[in-house]
Amino acid sequence: MPHAHPRPVSQETGSIADRYRATRALTAALIEPLSEADATIQSMEDASPAKWHAAHTTWFWETFLLRDHAPDYALFDEQFPFLFNSYYEAEGDRILRGRRGLITRPTMAEVMDWRAHVDEAMARLLDDPAHGDLIALGIAHEQQHIELLLTDIKHAFSKNPIGPAMWQDAQRASSGQQRGWIDHPGGIARVGQQSVGFAFDNEGPAHRVLLEPFALSRRLVTNGEWGEFIADGGYSDHRLWLSDAWAWLSRCNISRPLYWREEEHFTHTGWRERDADAPVSHISYYEADAFATWAGHRLPTEFEWEAIARGQDAPEESPRFDANAGNQLDEAAPPAPTGTGELFGDVWQFTRSAYLPYPRFAPAPGAVGEYNGKFMAGQWVLKGASCATVRGHSRASYRNFFYPQQRWQFTGLRLAKDN
Structure with missing residues (x-):
């Protein structure tokens, strides 16, 4: 080939x-x-x-x-x-x-x-x-x-002591993110796959959910903000952490995101100086939840995130985000979160939603029915795609899922709050 x-x-x-x-x-x-x-x-x-x-x-x-x-x-x-x-x-x-x-x-x-x-x-x-x-x-x-x-x-x-690079390209600088919140009035929202295009079986059936008024941050949490969390003793304050998360911290000696050391982080182009304005990545659900608590906010539910992505039942000024926009993989080049202002791309965003079947879900017959359904236990839903996701692969109904301690993927967070 x-x-x-x-x-x-x-x-x-x-x-x-x-x-x-x-x-x-x-x-x-x-x-x-x-x-x-x-x-x-x-x-x-x-x-x-x-x-x-x-x-x-x-x-x-x-x-x-x-x-x-x-x-x-x-x-x-x-x-x-x-x-x-x-x-x-x-x-x-x-x-x-x-x-x-x-x-x-x-x-x-x-x-x-x-x-x-x-x-x-x-x-x-x-x-x-x-x-x-x-x-x-x-x-x-x-x-x-x-x-x-x-x-x-x-x-x-x-894991290689010399930190080899897959590509020699220079790291892209962050593009800056818009501050503020996207408000949603709450109400009944229709979620799940609703178009005739392709979707995985775990994205349906479409169904209705009741949302209370909330707001979703316009920006992803950045490396700089995560540094403040660390400096404030975030990894040593048991009050911020779920019980399982606190046990995980102690057992695995976790004190910073994966691939961080001093002022650097590891990338596909080797060890590079960390950009304070770029979205933080390679964190676990446990870390995302603790940061949200420290910040005085919370993680969104998967349905809140999807309602904003669709612009569903929201004020006129709330955007309907483009699943083909944002920082996603266009070609064989080093992926890196830059902060593009889109819901889609940069990093997969943790939600507080457990990965469970939707009402009336049934796996497909035959071996392909093993694709998603049998993993619906003990994992958490992420939304939004990452810089390593092939462009065009993402959509509002997409449900990625990982165990709460896993963090080798491009995973980050976007805060939510109640209104």
């Missing part, structure tokens, strides 16, 4: 074949700067090797499209379904997640040959409307793994 540097096609524009090719090419372009060792390393169990992401996304197309809908298709390698299945019980045995870094063979070149083989076979299915929904799911799935590839390799590089 040629290592192009494409501008991804939006989820809302371009043919499904164009979106498939752009997404597949972007994965290849992100892998291009990596050595064989870079692509194989696994720095923790939450992360996966870059090679595994490249292979697993290809396994998805082979397993759910080609195997069932291309009668003349033969598996590229009969060992790959075992090596590159993730968590699909219906698809049989798989290697344990924490051992993915042991897959030194196949080589990266062999994985790229497999990708090219699958792309050639997929070309015959891309224009068939009968497969449109499943192909859209596969595109969205690979776009999720593009973000994971970026955050996982960042974590791996951060």
